[in-house]
Amino acid sequence: MRYISSRDNPYFKHLRALNDDARYRRKCGATLLDGDHLLSAALNSGWGLGAVVFREDVVDSELSRRLQARIAAEAPGCEEFVLARALFNVLSPVASPSGFLAEINPPQPTAVGEGQCDVLALAGVQDPGNLGTMLRTAAAAGVGQAWLDRSTTQAWSPKALRAGMGAQFQIQIVESCDLTELLRGRAQPVYVTSLGAGARSLYALNLLEPAVWVFGAEGTGVPEELMGLATQKVIIPMPGKVESLNVSAAAAVCLFEQVRQRART
16 A cells, blocks of 8 residues: 655645546546445445545544445455545545545446436536436435436436445446437337426326436426437426425436336236
């Protein structure tokens, strides 16, 4: 293991850029996992690790030794570093950091063909917490892919990863998509949540076929050009006086109504 104590160390600067800079993450094709839970989720999914970083005061802990043994067995060639506590805390701003970070290179899958699986399509979702929560919900509901357009925040940012709690390793994520191109002429059902005219109640739909579910930005919703490509506009009945749901809550309601219907067949 290599010990790093200086802010001027090139690898520390690299880690800080991965943590803070979305453009740098895209350029490198890499990101940071924060915590033993995400590190274990990556290993459980058979992902390779580029490097693992231990905080100096936990490197000799029982959990650290177990992780080191597992990394040696399942991720040979993974580099290991020890960071001074002050430097580690710059990279892990959570209230109770576990003391473990990992650098990974996320895959770049391509969009699936017609009807192969359910798809979560996101247009302009900006909040990484919402995005991570939606990916977690989609993975739990058995969705196979997520399509993120260019205006949606990065699925592999540290904040989105923390909110996803490992979901990013359970669902294929295609980023920087042209959703208009992917949805135009698609034969499988395309559902778009809407409060406008022509929307049918979620609970009146037959959701047994693999479908594409489109959700939009937290404030502005789904763009009009995508609305026009919907097989059906969908409204979630709300007997209360609230006008709308948070986008991640709306996704959860829709996806698990689909799960409920399929469980009955």
